[in-house]
Amino acid sequence: MTPRQAIATRVPPARYLLVSLAFVGAAASAFAQAQAPAPASASAKTWIADAPRMEAHLRTAEVVSLEDIGTGVTLPRRGHLKPAEPFESLVWKVIPPGVRGGHWESYKSEIAAYELDKLLGMNMVPPAVEREVEGKVGAAIMWLESTTSVKQRGGKVPTGPAFGRPIRVMQMFDNLIGNPDRNAGNILIDKANNVILIDHSRAFTTDQDLPWKFQRVDAELWRALKALTPEQLTAALGQWLDAGAIRAIIGRRDRMAAAVDKLVSKKGAAATIIP
Numbered sequence: 001m002t003p004r005q006a007i008a009t010r011v012p013p014a015r016y017l018l019v020s021l022a023f024v025g026a027a028a029s030a031f032a033q034a035q036a037p038a039p040a041s042a043s044a045k046t047w048i049a050d051a052p053r054m055e056a057h058l059r060t061a062e063v064v065s066l067e068d069i070g071t072g073v074t075l076p077r078r079g080h081l082k083p084a085e086p087f088e089s090l091v092w093k094v095i096p097p098g099v100r101g102g103h104w105e106s107y108k109s110e111i112a113a114y115e116l117d118k119l120l121g122m123n124m125v126p127p128a129v130e131r132e133v134e135g136k137v138g139a140a141i142m143w144l145e146s147t148t149s150v151k152q153r154g155g156k157v158p159t160g161p162a163f164g165r166p167i168r169v170m171q172m173f174d175n176l177i178g179n180p181d182r183n184a185g186n187i188l189i190d191k192a193n194n195v196i197l198i199d200h201s202r203a204f205t206t207d208q209d210l211p212w213k214f215q216r217v218d219a220e221l222w223r224a225l226k227a228l229t230p231e232q233l234t235a236a237l238g239q240w241l242d243a244g245a246i247r248a249i250i251g252r253r254d255r256m257a258a259a260v261d262k263l264v265s266k267k268g269a270a271a272t273i274i275p
């Protein structure tokens with residue numbers, strides 16, 4: 001076992017936050033699917049319409065000032081941009097790859113999470129690219145206006161029709177990427193009730209254990225996960241993750257498959273794989 005694996009197998013207290021969520025959304029998901037899409041003006045997911053433009057802005061806009069944000073140990077900063085269109089600021093994370101304070105951390109994991117979200121067609125992780133600011137290389141991530149974190153909303157993960165499917169998708173994604181750090185500060189909600197996933201710097205460990213227990217999977221994302229190949233992952237993520245980290249994604253996917261098979265034989269496919 002490598003030190004990275006040994007560290008990743010420890011269960012942080014935050015892990016228990018979402019365990020109960022596996023049960024929350026089942027009844028609600030049918031309603032969520034039937035809901036009309038929210039008005040575009042209320043959605044913070046403005047990158048979806050033109051992701052290449054947003055990525056280019058992250059790479060090339062001038063960072064005119066940097067301010068500290070949050071209280072996190074990774075000390076992320078907010079950079080204000082010129083021009084201020086199509087968005088006015090970015091999150092700036094340097095975090096060189098390595099083990100720090102008992103956790104694997106890397107700015108590259110932020111970019112890998114975004115690239116994997118794109119590969120899977122999730123549209124829940126804001127654009128993240130590599131760039132240099134003040135002589136340092138790090139991840140530049142699109143800052144989303146008009147969002148509040150679940151922590152700012154009192155710490156309770158939202159329930160109800162709009163949230164069943166996205167929360168289930170979030171848990172599947174976190175298991176796939178081996179993300180032990182989905183605490184309330186790392187889930188943003190916009191005015192259209194979209195769930196947005198941030199802060200993946202601790203993800204993509206080489207540990208193949210699943211960080212989260214689950215009872216159900218989303219049918220569409222599950223089809224996409226089952227179809228993932230090492231070749232596809234290497235093509236999409238090879239610039240950001242080493243071979244061991246990519247193998248671990250497939251390893252966790254296979255463990256998810258074994259867990260799904262077990263759930264299906266116990267409760268049936270209809271109660272496990274939710275359309």
Ligand SMILES: Nc1ncnc2c1ncn2[C@@H]1O[C@H](COP(=O)(O)OP(=O)(O)O)[C@@H](O)[C@H]1O
Nearest residue numbers: 070072073074076091142143144149185198199
């Ligand atoms: N892309 C973003 N858009 C809007 N707010 C963000 C974004 N990324 C981070 N934040 C805000 O900054 C806080 C800290 O960022 P985060 O990436 O979670 O780093 P850390 O947990 O290491 O401090 C978040 O809880 C959130 O309130």
Ligand SMILES: [Mg+2]
Nearest residue numbers: 072185186199
């Ligand atoms: Mg955080």
